[in-house]
Amino acid sequence: MIIENLHLKNFTVFEDIEVEFSKGINVFIGENGSGKTHLMKFLYAYANKISLKAVFDVENHEAFRRNNSQTEYSVNSKPLKACDLENDFYVEDAEKKAVFIPPRDRLTLSRNILKLAGDYAKDKNKIPFDIISVEICKKALNEIPCGAEENEIAKSLSNIMGGKVIFESDRFWIDKDGIKVEYAAEAEGLKRIGLLWRLLMNESIVHGSILFWDEPEANINPKLVPYLVDVFLALSRQNVQVFIATHDYETANYITPKMKQDDDVLFHSFYQDDDSGAKHESAKKYMDLENNPIEDAGRELFDFIVNSRRG
Numbered sequence: 001m002i003i004e005n006l007h008l009k010n011f012t013v014f015e016d017i018e019v020e021f022s023k024g025i026n027v028f029i030g031e032n033g034s035g036k037t038h039l040m041k042f043l044y045a046y047a048n049k050i051s052l053k054a055v056f057d058v059e060n061h062e063a064f065r066r067n068n069s070q071t072e073y074s075v076n077s078k079p080l081k082a083c084d085l086e087n088d089f090y091v092e093d094a095e096k097k098a099v100f101i102p103p104r105d106r107l108t109l110s111r112n113i114l115k116l117a118g119d120y121a122k123d124k125n126k127i128p129f130d131i132i133s134v135e136i137c138k139k140a141l142n143e144i145p146c147g148a149e150e151n152e153i154a155k156s157l158s159n160i161m162g163g164k165v166i167f168e169s170d171r172f173w174i175d176k177d178g179i180k181v182e183y184a185a186e187a188e189g190l191k192r193i194g195l196l197w198r199l200l201m202n203e204s205i206v207h208g209s210i211l212f213w214d215e216p217e218a219n220i221n222p223k224l225v226p227y228l229v230d231v232f233l234a235l236s237r238q239n240v241q242v243f244i245a246t247h248d249y250e251t252a253n254y255i256t257p258k259m260k261q262d263d264d265v266l267f268h269s270f271y272q273d274d275d276s277g278a279k280h281e282s283a284k285k286y287m288d289l290e291n292n293p294i295e296d297a298g299r300e301l302f303d304f305i306v307n308s309r310r311g
Contacts, residue, residue: 006075007019008039011042029267029289099204099209099211100136114138139199144198151200154201163194211240215246216251217246229255232255247293265284269290
């Protein structure tokens with residue numbers, strides 16, 4: 001499955017926006033509140049047949065629309081009816097083609113998240129956690145097939161975290177050559193790398209999957225960023241469509257010089273227009289974006305350092 005384009009009208013911060021996507025890697029940048037995560041959640045809901053109410057974790061989805069105006073949705077140039085995405089509950093048996101990794105670790109809390117979600121299973125309108133948290137825990141719990149071997153991507157992730165993620169005694173651990181470290185005690189950045197390893201090994205991410213990762217740089221040592229970029233590019237070369245939202249200078253900048261000629265990458269910048277709400281621009285190279293808050297912040301920091309030294 002490939003998401004080629006999206007048209008949203010009167011939805012959250014978006015008055016009217018159309019975006020064309022790369023079949024490989026899509027990098028979302030923009031200031032807080034510019035709509036990056038909203039777009040990824042919307043696309044995740046569409047790909048996995050999950051209601052917007054569950055994904056956005058709002059009691060009254062109608063109030064979540066922009067100015068309570070008429071909302072329109074279109075994905076891959078196909079108009080969607082409101083009932084397609086606004087059911088009271090998500091489709092349990094739908095084929096889940098997409099994976100969404102949130103900014104914060106969820107596996108440490110997986111027992112509580114899934115227990116509370118199960119307690120409310122009879123009331124689909126009231127799930128105590130956003131469904132993205134529930135879904136990522138379920139995917140991580142999927143067993144690794146017997147005899148499964150690490151591919152090159154999984155090996156690189158295993159080398160970074162120094163082990164493998166296992167599920168034992170009702171909790172997750174990182175097994176480091178026989179020494180088991182409980183997930184809760186591991187560094188936050190390594191937890192997220194471990195989660196991606198687990199999703200690759202248990203085949204939650206395969207050819208034709210879609211990976212959404214919100215702020216992959218969160219709690220990651222900057223030295224590891226180029227290796228993480230290598231992973232994104234390698235996944236895209238295996239026909240996994242990748243969407244990442246980032247505020248990080250290194251993450252955004254490493255992609256272009258690491259690209260090969262056939263790599264398909266688009267950078268999307270989202271920004272606010274005082275007259276017409278959220279806008280966007282797209283470019284094949286990061287430095288070709290005209291509205292670039294990451295670069296703006298970098299220049300401001302440089303000017304501040306220079307001026308402080310002069311003073």
